[in-house]
Amino acid sequence: MSQRVKKKKPSLSRVLIYSFLTLASLLSLFPFYWMFVMATRPSAAYNSIPPTITPGGMLVENFKKVLEQINFFQSMWNTVIVCATVTIVVLLISSLAGFAFAKFKFPAKNALFVAILLTMVIPPQLGLIPQYYLISKAGLLDTLSGVMVLFFLNPLGIFLMRQYISESVPDELIEAAKLDGCSNFKIYRSIVLPIVLPAFATLGIIVFTAVWGEFLWQFTVLRDPEVYTIQVALASLNNTFKVDFGMLLSGVFWATVPLVIIFLFFNKLFISSITDGAVK
Template sequence: MTTAPTAEAAPQRPRPAPVSARKRRAYLRLMRNRPGRLAYLTLVAVLFFSAFPLYYSVVVASRDNSALGQIPPPLLPGANLVANVERVFTTVPFDAALINSVTVSVAITASVVFFSTLAGFAFAKLRFTAARVLLVAVVATMMVPVQLGVIPLYMLMIELEWTDTLWAVIAPGLVNAFGVFFMTQYLRGALPGELIEAARVDGASTFRIFWQVVMPAARPAAVVLGVLTFLTAWNDYFWPLIVLSSPEHYTVQVALSTLAGGYVTDQSLVLTGTVLATLPLLAVFALLGKYMISGIMQGAVKG
């Protein structure tokens, strides 16, 4: 679709008179913004490369290691998945890891959504001194690489006696600047000022307004922010790896890395763990993926 118009345009230039059927089709396609065959082919190829590594992890996870040495390598799932899953659970406390990851991700998601809505409401709809400056500060902190503060953060966790507990993983994730910014933007557009004024006239306190007017109005954005936050929390690796030391406290990602980091790498075992760690996310994605897409796109336009 990119070559057709140029190829036509070059010989056309000297005599612009008869418009070829091909060129007219290209023009109409552009007017209607319809893609050509090449566009679809490219997109299908991209989809293939997006999905294939995930598919291949299922292939490896459902076979035993000897099958991986075959030539040509296996490209279809085998029958060993259940046996491999059992081996994962006996090799590392993967059930504990799953529970830990769910605990951490749910706690962080609930907290981020709540505090972001609260702060977003204040920034979007309440008037107070230095509001603009503080909002700029929020946006600026989105760019701060807080991961580089791990050493003092670790020392702080020692002081609090939180090392090797889930608190240490949850605490740094309780709020984030993106959430506040995202909610501010959303509430600014979605929440009519008259609604708040009316509630005030009725004698509602600010918190009551927040609870009964703002929270329901924020629900669509809360879903988007919740999905994005859950994914980020579930996939976090660097900090949990540092602060968690006993296998029964590991999150899924850390447990997975210990599977992969053994001296003898058992590929089908490791990839079975990967499939298990990714499956819950794929379920979330299948259900709520379109919210994620709208979240990323909204964040982009405004950010």
Template sequence: MLLRRLALHLVLLFGVVFSLFPFYWMVVMATNMTSDIYRYPPKLTFGSELATNIAHVFEKIPFFAAMANTAVVAVATTALVLFFDSLAAFSFAKFDFPGRRVLFGLLLGMFMLPAQLALIPQFVVMVKLGWAGQLQALIVPAAANAFGIFWMRQYISRAVPDELLDAARLDGCGFLRQYWHVALPAVRPGLSFLGIYTFIAAWNDYVWPLIVLVDPDRLTLQVALSQLNRSYGQDYSMVMAGALLAVVPLVVVFVLFARGFIADAVKGAVRG
């Protein structure tokens, strides 16, 4: 038993090191010169060039404007997804209405389709609406998604007892009051996970912003950073410094949301 636990911990430790090494290597590259990276053997320790590399990033691209655009898109998308997906999931999970199974089947079918199939018709729609080059072209199409509805539907089915909703109906609660006052407080861990997932996906989105943001003054962060890679590809230290700056907000959001997710999950487990 002791050897088995030791082997399990070693495997887990190896997995942690293996997962964190790319991030560590990005920090090493961002704090050194590009010439240090090409040395043999390569330099694996932190350097003192981070400030210089960051200054080069600020010189080459409008970093803060791109970050502000990305923050607006990520926050707005996350808020809309949390509302619309949880509302639709609540309807699918706890209410019987005509066509529910058919609609949920169509939803699962959309979930399995690759997102790239919708790029061309989606771009045509944005052009027709006059939204090409505007941030709403990123926010509105992502306001709801099949994965979020499916995830929250499964979570609500287990976390919200039917008896609790029956008691709310007896007290005179309508649909929206049941959703807001009964269902949402019980599914906060699921919402926290969906919020983390959606924010990271919106922050890291590259292909759709590259296609639809034709205005160079409204670029998102990932598209702006790709200009560093295309125009200054030989200066990998500068590119990695930009990538490191883009990762910092994600780490902060993950820590904040994950803390609430874990606390709510543990509270629910103890209560159950």
């Protein structure tokens, strides 16, 4: 039945569907391509009508101009350090707390869990000024630690980990380990951690990309170009009155390429991390 229906279907609607999806794909990809084109062209190419849409030969020259403006590699490295540290710390905090909420009984457990979820409602800008002063009083302005400490808070991580651990770590396994005399921390380390590794991949991607792209806090804490993360460094490229577009987009291009490569390799993981994070 359904096969007959399929065969009868007019091909026009299929053509329309494919055209619509192809157009959507092209529009999604075009800014990436355009960024590459501009990164390879002199700024003057910008004045031509119709606009240039083929790559030129200034890929290296433009990037050299970027290096004159910002400390590109240092900034990338700073971002990697911040993202990696925050991701590891968040994974540990979330899995420990998730384990506690999923498997232990203690007074006020549910109230505390709800409290953690409620902290998600506080907009990050509300505490911005005192946070800035706290960081500056602690001598952490213009340091990467000052950036990181705020990102260690990740209620969503605890929520996801609790879900995952209560679903996938069997109570019997924990009971058995306890009878064998395992301490709770040993259970966490040798039973819970191996089981939650797949969930670590999901949560890790969520945290890493969120911290990579965050701007307001990094922009507030980091004023010294020496410690700029890549986002702040890139934003500073656009802060002069007359901007060299080729140079500007060269910086954006080289800062985006690593992420695009990682994404293309792990695209399924990236995409499922969104649904795991949002739908659960």
